[in-house]
Amino acid sequence: MINFDGKCFSSSKAVPEESLSCLTFLPIHTHHLIAFGGKVSLLESHYFSIMASLRRFRVEIPMHFTLDFFQEQTDLLNNFNKSTPDIQQLSLKFYRKKPPTQEEAVSPICFLMQGNESTWENKTLDLTLYKDHYVFASAYSNLFQTNASLRQLGEVFAYENGFGAALLLNDHKRLVESTHGAVFLIQPDGIQTPALSEGTANTVIRNAFIEFLKKESEIQQFETEIAVFSIQQAEEVFLISSAYGFLHIGQFRKKKFGKEKSVSLRLQFLDYLKNQF
Structure with missing residues (x-):
């Protein structure tokens, strides 16, 4: 199960073809989060870390990327999965929607979120x-x-x-x-x-x-x-x-x-x- 740019799909194969083009590029930033019972731990720290990294990579950051946005996207993914693990590792990857050009150096981005159950076992x-x-x-x-x-x-x-x-x-x-x-x-x-x-x-x-x-x-x-x-x-x-x-x-x-x-x-x-x- 994945959350691709705010919409959930059973796999990347289910993502509309016109939206998949950005995934042909390497991710500009990968971020890992931990959630307990569906709630992202250290959310504020993660948010500021993500924003700082995206700014350094010179991309157009959407206005809706707020502090609560990534928690909302986690909820969306877990609701689609119809399950919320006790401990969850979330992978968040950001991609350019198109390569930078001389006319448009700062390009828009999309994201891909995936979640896996984690245990933090011994x-x-x-x-x-x-x-x-x-x-x-x-x-x-x-x-x-x-x-x-x-x-x-x-x-x-x-x-x-x-x-x-x-x-x-x-x-x-x-x-x-x-x-x-x-x-x-x-x-x-x-x-x-x-x-x-x-x-x-x-x-x-x-x-x-x-x-x-x-x-x-x-x-x-x-x-x-x-x-x-x-x-x-x-x-x-x-x-x-x-x-x-x-x-x-x-x-x-x-x-x-x-x-x-x-x-x-x-x-x-x-x-x-x-x-x-």
Whole structure:
């Protein structure tokens, strides 16, 4: 089931042919949301993140893209599905309706929304390192869409070699993120995560977890530069994204990690998200 530009269809094949032309272009922005019982968590943060990204991609933003619009579109999709999962992962992709031209540089857009049931279950993966290509440590890399293809390449590499996810490095050979979300390392002095200046995708869920640590946890957090060897010095490692949830890491190279602290953090953060409406 999909919501294509405000109308719901059983699949993309049911979308009128004249409307499908925009889907031949690559999406200019992909955004992932989490809904609990049909209500989008962190809606305001998601809204401002979407608007900021669309402005940077120089497109014509419809006036009806208001704060409540994306909640209304979620309701529309769930009503069409005749079901509302307890935890739902929503994928929202924005496309240009036509390519930019010299006469009309700023083009109108359409969107495609899809929803899948999510569990945020206690899942553990083993990690590998993807080194074929690097993320540039720049503000452009903070946009989620910028390195989408690189993450996909890293994901395929991990799966082909029997791993659950892969770590990505920036052009300074430092840790930047993973194929499955932001990376957090539990060290003796606190929790570390790569800083935005390292090229990390500036996602709402990453920022929400950092804010959660500041408000709800006594654990100190650091956004910093992280060398690859620091990963093996960590007590625990976990990944967070709206698309994949909260993933515990069991092993990286020869180092095996515990997950006692991160299991507790996962449950606390899940409760925190359920109250962010």
